[in-house]
Amino acid sequence: MVYLQYGRSILRHSKVLKDTSESVLHHPLFYAAQGVRYRKLEVILTTLRKMISHIQWPWYFVLLTCSIITFAILWCKFSSKARLPPGPRGLPLLGYLPFLDPNLHHGYTKLAQRYGPIFMLKLGSKTHIVVSSSDLAKVVLREQDEIFANRDPPIAGTVISYGGQSIVWSDSNSLWRNMRKVISYEVLSNKNLQASSTFRQGGVTKAIKHVYETMGTEVDIGGIAFLTSLNVITSIVWGKSLVEDVKSTNLGVEFREAITKIVELLGAVNVSDLFPVLSRFDLQGVEREMKRQRKIVDAIFERIIKERIANKPEEVVVKIGRKDFLQILLELKEQKAYTSLNITQIKALLMDIFFGTTDPTSTMVEWTMAELLKNPSMMQKVKDELKEVVGLNNIVQESHLSNLKYLDAVVKETFRLHPPVPLLVVRCPNESCNIAGYTVPKGANVYVNVWAIHRDSQYWDNPLEFNPNRFLSVDDGTTKFDYNGYNPNFIPFGSGRRMCPGVPLGEKMLVYFLASMLHSFDWTLPNGELELSDKFGIVLKKNTPLMAIASQRLPDKTLYM
Numbered sequence: 438m439v440y441l442q443y444g445r446s447i448l449r450h451s452k453v454l455k456d457t458s459e460s461v462l463h464h465p466l467f468y469a470a471q472g473v474r475y476r477k478l479e480v481i482l483t484t485l486r487k488m489i490s491h492i493q494w495p496w497y498f499v500l501l502t503c504s505i506i507t508f509a510i511l512w513c514k515f516s517s518k519a520r521l522p523p524g525p526r527g528l529p530l531l532g533y534l535p536f537l538d539p540n541l542h543h544g545y546t547k548l549a550q551r552y553g554p555i556f557m558l559k560l561g562s563k564t565h566i567v568v569s570s571s572d573l574a575k576v577v578l579r580e581q582d583e584i585f586a587n588r589d590p591p592i593a594g595t596v597i598s599y600g601g602q603s604i605v606w607s608d609s610n611s612l613w614r615n616m617r618k619v620i621s622y623e624v625l626s627n628k629n630l631q632a633s634s635t636f637r638q639g640g641v642t643k644a645i646k647h648v649y650e651t652m653g654t655e656v657d658i659g660g661i662a663f664l665t666s667l668n669v670i671t672s673i674v675w676g677k678s679l680v681e682d683v684k685s686t687n688l689g690v691e692f693r694e695a696i697t698k699i700v701e702l703l704g705a706v707n708v709s710d711l712f713p714v715l716s717r718f719d720l721q722g723v724e725r726e727m728k729r730q731r732k733i734v735d736a737i738f739e740r741i742i743k744e745r746i747a748n749k750p751e752e753v754v755v756k757i758g759r760k761d762f763l764q765i766l767l768e769l770k771e772q773k774a775y776t777s778l779n780i781t782q783i784k785a786l787l788m789d790i791f792f793g794t795t796d797p798t799s800t801m802v803e804w805t806m807a808e809l810l811k812n813p814s815m816m817q818k819v820k821d822e823l824k825e826v827v828g829l830n831n832i833v834q835e836s837h838l839s840n841l842k843y844l845d846a847v848v849k850e851t852f853r854l855h856p857p858v859p860l861l862v863v864r865c866p867n868e869s870c871n872i873a874g875y876t877v878p879k880g881a882n883v884y885v886n887v888w889a890i891h892r893d894s895q896y897w898d899n900p901l902e903f904n905p906n907r908f909l910s911v912d913d914g915t916t917k918f919d920y921n922g923y924n925p926n927f928i929p930f931g932s933g934r935r936m937c938p939g940v941p942l943g944e945k946m947l948v949y950f951l952a953s954m955l956h957s958f959d960w961t962l963p964n965g966e967l968e969l970s971d972k973f974g975i976v977l978k979k980n981t982p983l984m985a986i987a988s989q990r991l992p993d994k995t996l997y998m
């Protein structure tokens with residue numbers, strides 16, 4: 438008989454063992470069923486029982502054993518909860534930073550091929566988690582949307598958004614909700630989009646005229662698309678275009694240079710983001726440079742706001758037949774309504790709108806034209822469709838767009854191969870959570886690699902081939918793909934509560950501009966050469982700007998005036 442004493446409790450272990458050996462192991466049916474194997478077990482147990490019954494267990498041994506068992510249980514429990522995603526090892530302190538491919542979307546795609554659809558890497562003191570499959574994108578963007586709705590802006594993002602006050606860079610808080618409401622109802626509602634069609638028409642007509650006048654010489658396709666969208670959005674926002682004449686504008690060019698630089702800075706790997714202790718030194722000068730660029734754009738916003746406050750708003754109403762967006766914002770500010778924004782927040786919102794309308798849209802024009810110039814048979818199909826739908830004695834109107842099915846498929850295929858925001862905008866979980874059995878720690882920087890998802894052979898046949906047919910509608914006239922983010926295999930505008938609110942305007946601007954340029958002109962490459970490599974940034978650019986030469990396509994010259 439052995440008594441184990443721990444505190445006041447006494448356990449009769451030998452009794453348990455005795456019961457087991459006598460009542461169970463000696464049972465005749467037990468032997469019959471289990472055979473000789475169990476006879477050996479009986480011998481072992483009996484021997485053990487005898488050994489144990491002679492040992493006097495010291496209390497500290499019992500305590501030690503119990504502690505080890507408790508620790509083991511806790512460790513198993515804890516470690517299974519904090520199973521972090523796999524990923525490459527880096528150097529102490531620096532993490533994976535020295536090995537990072539500057540073209541992040543390429544580097545992250547290679548790492549996903551090695552470590553799987555969710556992987557983790559340390560960059561300085563930051564934990565980056567990259568999700569590269571549509572299943573997991575759906576978890577981040579839709580199923581656990583609320584947890585992943587925050588941002589963790591880089592320093593460049595904080596500067597350009599006046600301290601994280603824009604829609605893009607603010608957390609999912611009341612200011613963000615308010616600004617999304619304002620942009621959705623006051624700028625991008627169906628009613629406003631229809632009302633602003635004359636501005637788009639005016640902008641595109643100016644661009645056609647400009648290209649007509651420069652026929653035979655090289656045209657910077659991205660440049661002209663940028664200035665056109667800049668003119669359109671300024672007309673929508675404050676009733677007149679920023680630059681009245683596309684060809685003689687320094688302001689437009691200055692604005693474009695500033696936005697290009699801003700995109701570059703937002704995509705740069707900044708040591709100050711990865712090592713917050715170093716941030717005040719701004720070693721790469723990113724913060725300084727971003728402040729400089731913000732000043733350029735800010736000066737334009739300031740001038741226009743001041744001008745509006747000084748002038749009579751009624752004049753605007755008379756001129757464009759309704760209040761423009763700036764007027765609505767300024768009136769809300771005066772009314773101190775719950776949707777009121779202060780002047781800084783108004784400027785941050787303008788930054789979102791200007792950035793969203795000009796840069797991704799013109800980048801997409803460039804990619805689409807480049808793909809069509811590379812694939813002459815597809816270019817021909819687009820032209821044939823335009824000839825049939827619009828006619829050679831007419832210019833494109835927005836009412837034609839819904840009938841341009843092949844062009845729509847070409848644009849979608851371009852969005853697939855060249856998604857303009859390849860890693861979406863960083864998400865930051867507000868609590869630790871679980872994805873595919875791995876723990877994603879609170880505060881990590883989570884990226885969805887749309888570029889990899891759009892090129893994954895699991896979802897796309899011959900994914901590297903440019904083939905618009907995959908986006909042509911099925912027999913009943915519907916297509917599996919739209920821009921609303923419901924199909925996680927195709928998410929160029931993101932998905933879920935933080936997806937792009939500018940889809941209707943962005944799509945309209947893009948397709949209308951492209952259709953007009955392709956219908957009014959025939960295009961060739963200057964030396965017949967085309968280069969299609971890309972350069973990472975928050976917006977994925979063509980490595981070299983696309984230059985092309987236009988020639989007249991429509992017989993009637995007056996259609997270009």
Ligand code: HEM
Nearest residue numbers: 604605789793794797798858862930931935936937939943
């Ligand atoms: C071709 C044109 C455009 C493309 C490809 C595009 C793409 C995107 C993408 C991928 C995001 C990030 C979504 C995410 O993180 O899940 C985004 C966010 C955003 N876009 Fe666009 N965009 C375009 C046009 C526009 C336009 C025209 C506007 C405004 C007038 C706009 C305003 C915004 C804003 C405010 C956000 C931030 C949303 C948030 O964080 O809640 N975008 N866009």
